[in-house]
Amino acid sequence: MxxxxxxxxxxxxxxxxxxxxxxxxxxxxxKEDVPLPDGLHPTVALKRDELVSLAADKGIQVVITADFRSYEEQNRLYEQGRSTAGNIVTNAKGGESYHNYGLAIDFALMTIDGQVVWDMEYDGNGNGTPDWDEVVSIAKDLGFSWGGDWRNFKDYPHFQMNFGLSISELQRGKRPPE
Structure with a gap:
């Protein structure tokens, strides 16, 4: 026993x-000895342009408000609402966002009178479906994942393509093929 x-x-x-x-x-x-990206991944850039074009075909003007973001820019955004003025807009520090690896974009809509809005109910093309929903649908069809589907921190203007890579893998130097 x-x-x-x-x-x-x-x-x-x-x-x-x-x-x-x-x-x-x-x-x-x-970490693999791989340099950090300094711009948007070519596939993401191509799909971003397709998104804008396909939305325009439906009478929706999409404005890309952010894409690649350096670690320094990300850290400035992270400090917003914490140690600097403004509302908190991100929970990601530099190196913790897909924007830092050129794999994410943010968007807004442009109204008929030229205003940039983040109004998820706006129906500028008048077809009875919010333009926001139409843009999200187009983006998902193009292979983007949408921040509005996240469980915890909803990021409604955010699309990303992670190519199956986690932030941890990207931080260790893994990169998607070009």
């Missing part, structure tokens, strides 16, 4: 050691 308890304890300790070792190895995986 005492041998069985000792054996179980050793098995548990071995499992904990193995899990700890795996966590340590994963957290210390060296």
């Amino acid at each position: 005492k041998i069985a308890k000792t054996f179980r304890l050793l098995v548990v300790l071995l499992i904990l050691f193995t899990v700890g070792l795996l966590i340590y190895q994963y957290s210390t995986v060296p």
